[in-house]
Amino acid sequence: MGKKKILIIDDEENFCNLVKKNVEKTNEFEVYTATNGDDGIKLIKELKPDLILLDIIMPGLDGGDVVSLIRSDNSIKNTPIVFLTSLVRKEEDGYQAGFTKGYSLLAKTVTVRELIACIKQNVI
Amino acid sequence: MIILFLLIGILFGFILAVSLRQKKPSQPQGFPQQGPIPQQNPSYLEDKIWYETELDFLFKFNEKLISAFGYQDAVRCITEAAHNFLSIERTVFLTWDKNSEQFTLACAMGWGSNRSQSPLVIGKDSISGFVIHNREALVVADLSRESYLNNLNKEEYLQKAFISVPVIYKNEVLGVLHVCDKKAPGPFTQREASVVMSIARVGAITLQNVRLYEQALKRAEELRIAYDELKEMQDKLTQMEKLKAIGQLASGVAHDIRNPLGIIIQGVSYLEHITPPAEKEQLETLSMIRDSAQRADGIVVSLLDFSRSTKLELRPEEINSILENCLNLVKTELKHIKVTRQIQEGLPKVPVDKNKLMQVFINLFMNAAHAMPGNGELTIRCFLKKTEEVIIVEIEDTGTGISEENLKRIFDPFFTTKGPGKGTGLGLSVSQNIINLHKGIMEISSQVGKGTKVTVTLRISK
Numbered sequence: 001m002g003k004k005k006i007l008i009i010d011d012e013e014n015f016c017n018l019v020k021k022n023v024e025k026t027n028e029f030e031v032y033t034a035t036n037g038d039d040g041i042k043l044i045k046e047l048k049p050d051l052i053l054l055d056i057i058m059p060g061l062d063g064g065d066v067v068s069l070i071r072s073d074n075s076i077k078n079t080p081i082v083f084l085t086s087l088v089r090k091e092e093d094g095y096q097a098g099f100t101k102g103y104s105l106l107a108k109t110v111t112v113r114e115l116i117a118c119i120k121q122n123v124i
Numbered sequence: 125m126i127i128l129f130l131l132i133g134i135l136f137g138f139i140l141a142v143s144l145r146q147k148k149p150s151q152p153q154g155f156p157q158q159g160p161i162p163q164q165n166p167s168y169l170e171d172k173i174w175y176e177t178e179l180d181f182l183f184k185f186n187e188k189l190i191s192a193f194g195y196q197d198a199v200r201c202i203t204e205a206a207h208n209f210l211s212i213e214r215t216v217f218l219t220w221d222k223n224s225e226q227f228t229l230a231c232a233m234g235w236g237s238n239r240s241q242s243p244l245v246i247g248k249d250s251i252s253g254f255v256i257h258n259r260e261a262l263v264v265a266d267l268s269r270e271s272y273l274n275n276l277n278k279e280e281y282l283q284k285a286f287i288s289v290p291v292i293y294k295n296e297v298l299g300v301l302h303v304c305d306k307k308a309p310g311p312f313t314q315r316e317a318s319v320v321m322s323i324a325r326v327g328a329i330t331l332q333n334v335r336l337y338e339q340a341l342k343r344a345e346e347l348r349i350a351y352d353e354l355k356e357m358q359d360k361l362t363q364m365e366k367l368k369a370i371g372q373l374a375s376g377v378a379h380d381i382r383n384p385l386g387i388i389i390q391g392v393s394y395l396e397h398i399t400p401p402a403e404k405e406q407l408e409t410l411s412m413i414r415d416s417a418q419r420a421d422g423i424v425v426s427l428l429d430f431s432r433s434t435k436l437e438l439r440p441e442e443i444n445s446i447l448e449n450c451l452n453l454v455k456t457e458l459k460h461i462k463v464t465r466q467i468q469e470g471l472p473k474v475p476v477d478k479n480k481l482m483q484v485f486i487n488l489f490m491n492a493a494h495a496m497p498g499n500g501e502l503t504i505r506c507f508l509k510k511t512e513e514v515i516i517v518e519i520e521d522t523g524t525g526i527s528e529e530n531l532k533r534i535f536d537p538f539f540t541t542k543g544p545g546k547g548t549g550l551g552l553s554v555s556q557n558i559i560n561l562h563k564g565i566m567e568i569s570s571q572v573g574k575g576t577k578v579t580v581t582l583r584i585s586k
Contacts, residue, residue, distance in 0.1 A: 012383050018390035025397055057379055086382030086424075108386035109421040112393040 003030045004123050005047055009040035009066060010055035010084065015108070019053070022112045023119065037061025041069050044076050051123040053106075056085040080122045084108055174315060181209055182322055189326065195334045196230070202291075202301065202327035203231040206320050210312070212305045214283060217291075218244075218252050219299045227252050230299065250277040252300045255288045259297075261321055262288040265311030285311050287320050293328040298335075301327075363536075367557065374427035381424050388417040426550040429483065436480060436561050440473035443481075443515055443582065444506055450485040451504070457493040461502050468507040474515055474582050476562060484555040484566075488519045488578050491551065495523025495576060513584045514564075520577040526570040534568055 006029045008016050016033035023031050032047055034040035037060050044052065052070075056063035063083060071077050082104045104122055106115065185205045192198035199217050207215035214234040218227035229244035246252055254276055255262050264270055266284050283304035291299045301324050303312070312320075392414040399406050444467050451463065492502050505518040526534060530541055535556045552568075559566040563583055570576040 012387065014387045015383065015390060018387060018394055021394045022390055022397070025394075086379045086386070107421075108382045109389055109418065110386075111389065 003028060004050040005029070006031045006051050006053065006119060006123070007034065007040065007043055007047060007049040008032070008053040008084075009034045009037065009058075010053070011035050011058045012055075019115070023116060026116060029119065029123075037063075037066045037069075040066055044070060044079060045073070048076065049079060051119060052079055052081045053084050053119075054081050056083055080124060082106055082118055082122050084110075178315070178319055178322075181205075181319070182326070185323060186326060189330045192330060192334065195331065195338055198327070198330050198334050199230045199299075202323055202331075203233055205323050205327075206301060206303050207233040209319055209323075210303055210305075210316055212303050214302075214304045216302045216304075217299055218246065218302070220252075220256060220297045222297070227300065246277070246279060250279055251282060251288060252279065252302070255300050256290045256292075256297045259290055259292060261290070261317060262286075263311055263317050264288075287312050287317050289317075289320050289324040291324045291328045291331065293332040296332070298328055298331050363553075367553075370427060374424075378424050378428050382421065385417050385421050385424070389414060389421075392417070426554070429550065429554045436477040438475040438477055438562075441476050441478050441481070442471070443474055443476075443517060444469075444471060446476075446478060446481055447485060447504060447506060447517070450482050450489060453482075454486055454489045454493065457490060458502065460499045461493060461496055462500070464501060464503045466503065466505040466507075471506065471508055471515055472584055474584055476582065477558075480558045481562075484558050484580070485517075485519075487551040487555050488580075492519060492521035492523060492576070495521050495525070500575075508584075509581075515582050515584060517580040517582070518577060519580075520575060522575040525572040525574055525576055526568070527572055531568065531570055 006023060008019055008031060010016050010019075010033075013033075013035050016035060020031040020033055023029050032043055032049065034043050037058060040052075040054075041061070043049075054063050054066055061069070063085075067081065070079060070081070084106050086108045104118060106118055110118075185201075188205070189198060189201050192201045199219070203215050203217045212234070215232070216229065216235065217231040219230040220227055225248050227244075227246040227248075227250070248257070251262070251273060254273070264273075264286055267273070267278060267282055267286060268284070279302075282302060286302055286304035289301045290297060291301055301320065303320055305312070392410050396407060396410050396414075399410065401407070447467070451458070489502070496502070500522040502522075503518070503520045505516070505520070507516055508514075509516055526541075535553050556566045559580055559582075565579075565581040567579045567581075568576065569579075
């Protein structure tokens with residue numbers, strides 16, 4: 001069985017690259033990156049990832065727009081999503097309101113160990 | 125010659141003593157309008173001694189009255205003066221209240237301890253009312269024979285012979301002073317009545333002054349309370365404005381600061397992964413960078429808490445289990461501390477925002493842990509106060525305590541006594557804000573060197 005595909009959509013390119021490096025070092029995942037919502041949607045359709053790490057506040061399509069587009073497309077609508085945001089506490093993966101309701105939330109300052117644990121928990 | 129003078133002196137002394145003690149028989153009469161007081165054929169020397177005694181007495185009375193402390197003390201001083209000077213059976217002072225048009229017993233002497241304690245209220249249809257209506261003294265030899273007073277309520281304590289004097293200051297009636305004697309062979313003399321009137325006149329000035337002073341004090345106290353209330357309200361408004369400003373700032377800043385912090389943390393993790401374990405110095409440096417980034421993140425989180433401590437998602441929750449969850453989350457920080465639980469079982473559920481309340485308890489446990497760096501005891505009590513329909517949570521430590529000065533500022537945003545990097549000074553103000561949003565109360569008491577107790581009161585119903 002091949003490695004699971006993770007897509008990270010975040011306008012901070014450096015953040016995307018470092019998450020990619022840290023997650024890939026486990027040898028369990030292949031990480032792809034997109035630095036805006038449009039590119040992210042294209043990659044989701046193309047790659048059919050097993051999990052999306054999605055930033056909320058982004059220029060252009062933001063996290064909420066991306067979720068709507070995913071959920072309205074039958075071919076990708078069941079893709080699991082974990083929000084990576086600067087607006088929650090680390091402990092608050094239970095903080096659920098608005099369009100993030102029902103999804104996991106991670107603070108951007110999450111440690112690599114916590115990040116990988118969360119990916120493993122949510123990946124298909 | 126000397127012996128002769130001495131004998132004359134003794135004789136006059138004897139005459140004076142007799143005249144002071146004895147009430148001369150006379151017809152009942154009002155004073156001074158109801159006919160002249162019968163002459164007593166006084167000698168010049170007798171008069172002189174009388175006036176000197178009277179002057180001396182009034183002088184001492186004045187002295188005493190000036191130093192009276194408060195209205196009640198002044199009334200007692202007036203009553204006592206009349207009572208002692210005339211050495212009579214009973215003296216009563218009634219205060220007049222013009223609003224309710226009633227007299228109230230203010231002071232009584234020679235009336236038995238039981239009676240003088242009970243409140244006595246008399247309407248204006250009484251001898252007291254008659255006296256203040258006429259605004260002049262009434263001198264009566266035998267009350268039972270005074271037919272013109274029959275239609276009035278003869279106050280039960282009034283005796284056979286009595287003087288009743290209105291206590292008036294500049295047309296304002298303050299009360300009435302009665303002196304009564306059951307055993308007296310006759311009415312009081314004009315001189316005796318004059319002394320009682322002098323006492324009432326001088327007393328009235330003092331009573332009015334004391335009353336004005338007490339009114340001024342009361343007004344000052346009312347002003348002080350109003351000022352304190354205003355100050356408290358202003359402080360609350362300022363606090364709310366601060367919270368609002370910090371909240372707005374927080375959401376904006378959090379995004380911009382946490383993104384680079386996230387990059388630093390991810391970058392450090394990557395470098396740690398690729399650095400060989402032998403490179404200890406490099407690994408230590410990376411660890412320092414990560415710790416600092418996480419510290420900065422902690423500050424951003426505190427600011428975020430401010431921006432979000434305005435809305436609650438209330439659900440019925442068990443406070444005991446929230447407390448247990450929180451204790452579990454901070455067990456590493458409490459490992460050197462003895463934790464005692466005094467938890468009442470079977471408490472009703474309380475409508476709370478679980479996450480926010482957890483934030484409060486975690487903050488309080490962490491503060492307690494910081495106050496007991498070596499070791500200590502943390503006592504957690506949770507119980508129902510049925511009468512007030514509230515659940516009380518007490519978190520008490522045996523730590524360093526908080527000084528009185530710091531206690532006053534303990535809920536101010538950014539106020540902290542912890543060293544740099546150890547606290548943002550937002551924890552308690554956020555916690556208090558969360559408890560206030562629950563319509564609860566958070567209170568802190570502390571003693572330096574003994575410890576601190578935080579009491580959180582939560583209402584059972586919404």
